[in-house]
Amino acid sequence: MTHFLEILIQAFYTGAEWALIAVGFGFIARTTNIFHLALGALFSVGGYSVYLLSVRNGLPIPLGIVIGAVLAGLVGSIIDRFIYQPVTGLYGQRKVNHLAPFVTSLGILIVIQNVIQIWFGASPLYVQPPDLGVTQIGQSRVLTWNLLKAAMSLAACGLFAFWLSRTRTGASAVALGQNAEGASVVGVSEISVRFQIFFATGMLAGLGGSLAILSHPTLPGDGFPIVLYGALISLIMPKAGIMTWWIASVGAAFIYAQSIASIGGGWQDTILQSVLMGGIVVSRILIPWMQRRAKLRAAAATLAATSAAAKPAGS
Amino acid sequence: MEYWITVLTFALIFASLSVSYNISVGYVGMLSIAHAAFFSVGAYTYGYLGTKLGGGEMFLPAVGLAILIALAISITIGAIITLLPENFVVMGTFALQVIFTTLLINTAGITNGVQGLAGIPAPIIGPYEFASRTQNFILTAGLALVSLLIAIAILRSNIGLRARAVREEPAAALSLGVPVRLIQVSFFAVGASLAAVAGCVYAGVIGFIDPSSFTIHTSVQLLAMVVIGGMGNPYGALAGGFVISVLPALLIEMNIGEGAAAALQQILFGAVMILVIMLRPSGMFPERKIASK
Numbered sequence: 001m002t003h004f005l006e007i008l009i010q011a012f013y014t015g016a017e018w019a020l021i022a023v024g025f026g027f028i029a030r031t032t033n034i035f036h037l038a039l040g041a042l043f044s045v046g047g048y049s050v051y052l053l054s055v056r057n058g059l060p061i062p063l064g065i066v067i068g069a070v071l072a073g074l075v076g077s078i079i080d081r082f083i084y085q086p087v088t089g090l091y092g093q094r095k096v097n098h099l100a101p102f103v104t105s106l107g108i109l110i111v112i113q114n115v116i117q118i119w120f121g122a123s124p125l126y127v128q129p130p131d132l133g134v135t136q137i138g139q140s141r142v143l144t145w146n147l148l149k150a151a152m153s154l155a156a157c158g159l160f161a162f163w164l165s166r167t168r169t170g171a172s173a174v175a176l177g178q179n180a181e182g183a184s185v186v187g188v189s190e191i192s193v194r195f196q197i198f199f200a201t202g203m204l205a206g207l208g209g210s211l212a213i214l215s216h217p218t219l220p221g222d223g224f225p226i227v228l229y230g231a232l233i234s235l236i237m238p239k240a241g242i243m244t245w246w247i248a249s250v251g252a253a254f255i256y257a258q259s260i261a262s263i264g265g266g267w268q269d270t271i272l273q274s275v276l277m278g279g280i281v282v283s284r285i286l287i288p289w290m291q292r293r294a295k296l297r298a299a300a301a302t303l304a305a306t307s308a309a310a311k312p313a314g315s
Numbered sequence: 316m317e318y319w320i321t322v323l324t325f326a327l328i329f330a331s332l333s334v335s336y337n338i339s340v341g342y343v344g345m346l347s348i349a350h351a352a353f354f355s356v357g358a359y360t361y362g363y364l365g366t367k368l369g370g371g372e373m374f375l376p377a378v379g380l381a382i383l384i385a386l387a388i389s390i391t392i393g394a395i396i397t398l399l400p401e402n403f404v405v406m407g408t409f410a411l412q413v414i415f416t417t418l419l420i421n422t423a424g425i426t427n428g429v430q431g432l433a434g435i436p437a438p439i440i441g442p443y444e445f446a447s448r449t450q451n452f453i454l455t456a457g458l459a460l461v462s463l464l465i466a467i468a469i470l471r472s473n474i475g476l477r478a479r480a481v482r483e484e485p486a487a488a489l490s491l492g493v494p495v496r497l498i499q500v501s502f503f504a505v506g507a508s509l510a511a512v513a514g515c516v517y518a519g520v521i522g523f524i525d526p527s528s529f530t531i532h533t534s535v536q537l538l539a540m541v542v543i544g545g546m547g548n549p550y551g552a553l554a555g556g557f558v559i560s561v562l563p564a565l566l567i568e569m570n571i572g573e574g575a576a577a578a579l580q581q582i583l584f585g586a587v588m589i590l591v592i593m594l595r596p597s598g599m600f601p602e603r604k605i606a607s608k
Contacts, residue, residue, distance in 0.1 A: 035402055086593055099346050102405055103542055104592045106535060110585030114578040122578075224531075228413065231406055270417040273410040280407070285398045 015250030016153035020208030024201030026234025040223030041112035046206025076202020124217030333556025335509030344482030355529035357514020371439035431525025545598030
């Protein structure tokens with residue numbers, strides 16, 4: 001039981017980092033149809049900003065986290081305005097090959113991660129988190145910082161969900177995702193809405209990177225596998241809500257931690273990727289197929305009932 | 316001179332890989348990020364057979380076996396991922412690549428894990444042994460030529476025309492009776508098989524392989540080669556592969572430190588990928604338009 005609880009707690013604070021990417025990736029994919037892999041680079045921008053500001057320049061860590069997240073948000077908006085928008089066009093008017101935004105996103109990820117590597121070096125960097133002591137949960141002892149980290153991630157995703165559900169920007173973003181041309185007809189400014197959602201999702205990714213570098217040594221390329229996990233997690237349930245993605249991220253982190261605990265290090269990536277891909281196959285192939293089959297059966301039953309009812313009347 | 320022969324030899328291997336990658340990405344629009352996985356299938360098949368079961372004579376049997384393994388994996392995976400929406404294919408193959416790299420590291424009984432397979436013998440084809448630098452260059456030039464000829468033959472065939480229809484308008488192609496999924500899976504499998512052959516040659520030429528040569532970064536590098544060269548054009552893919560493979564050697568010649576050279580090379584790849592998509596989406600050598608009769 002203690003072992004299970006320890007893994008669950010570990011999944012809680014590891015999944016909290018992944019969730020900040022999964023939420024951003026899922027929301028951008030839903031509203032703009034772009035697979036925004038560059039979020040992996042924004043993760044590194046946030047983390048390394050905290051290192052630069054707090055370790056090299058002596059700023060307080062909370063201020064470093066805020067500035068890092070804002071910087072990552074700004075980079076996200078700039079990427080959309082000057083790279084994605086010219087490639088994809090606005091209001092769904094320009095038809096592009098679906099590979100183009102993906103390739104540009106991958107290109108941005110590679111450029112930013114390697115610029116960070118040249119600037120800071122290829123060795124992992126770590127920022128000592130504030131000493132908040134240890135918290136006892138059942139028989140497990142957990143660093144209070146890790147609990148605070150999970151709470152910050154949950155709060156950030158909750159705020160994002162609140163902003164989307166209670167503001168005009170949120171409604172406009174959903175409208176753009178469903179029908180970009182229709183949204184433009186009713187006066188939605190795609191440029192403005194996209195600036196805001198890329199800024200917000202960039203901030204989430206930057207916060208993820210900040211929390212990561214405050215928890216364990218981080219490399220410039222660490223955003224790459226995390227954005228891959230985040231992408232697969234959100235694509236299993238592309239229409240799910242923000243908090244569902246958050247919980248799914250914790251679930252994925254639990255599988256990851258459990259694989260290490262039960263099989264040993266080395267296989268966790270294979271197991272998690274296989275489970276996530278299996279989830280996508282089930283959600284995108286198996287379930288739609290079963291739904292189509294159920295609809296066909298229902299239609300056949302209705303037809304049979306109608307013809308059975310019509311026979312006595314006709315005869 | 317010998318240094319440049321070696322550089323050109325490896326450039327030809329990657330140019331062949333780029334041509335084979337173009338068959339699935341450029342011809343039929345199926346963006347896979349798992350091409351390095353199929354490359355590793357060939358390299359490890361010959362690496363294992365050459366070191367454990369025999370010498371360079373195992374080269375041709377290894378090529379045959381590698382093609383069979385690559386076909387089996389690509390057809391199985393292709394049949395599943397082509398059922399997914401087109402954007403999801405990318406993520407599916409991304410996952411496949413990660414899984415493959417982990418398998419190479421963890422199945423140490425076959426692959427020798429991170430330590431890799433050393434002492435892979437020079438390939439022997441009939442009476443010829445390809446052991447010296449010049450012989451290796453001839454072997455890789457032959458590989459590049461065969462890959463290019465196959466790619467051109469596919470492109471000019473009736474099925475190549477259908478593949479273009481599948482890439483441009485899958486729904487319209489389906490309505491005209493084109494077997495969209497069959498074509499997608501077939502092209503994916505042909506590309507994978509050619510990558511496996513390139514892997515056998517690579518292992519024979521380099522003599523040592525480890526998982527670091529077949530990671531997701533290799534797949535991304537291949538994507539850069541095809542995007543920069545020109546998707547859908549076999550000559551473009553060949554040129555893209557060749558140029559990008561020679562680039563690191565040029566950076567090292569310019570006395571840029573090895574670590575910085577690798578990072579600079581990546582930045583250059585990424586930046587050129589972005590610029591090509593923004594300014595010249597069809598690449599350096601665009602695909603020829605089909606003349607209407």
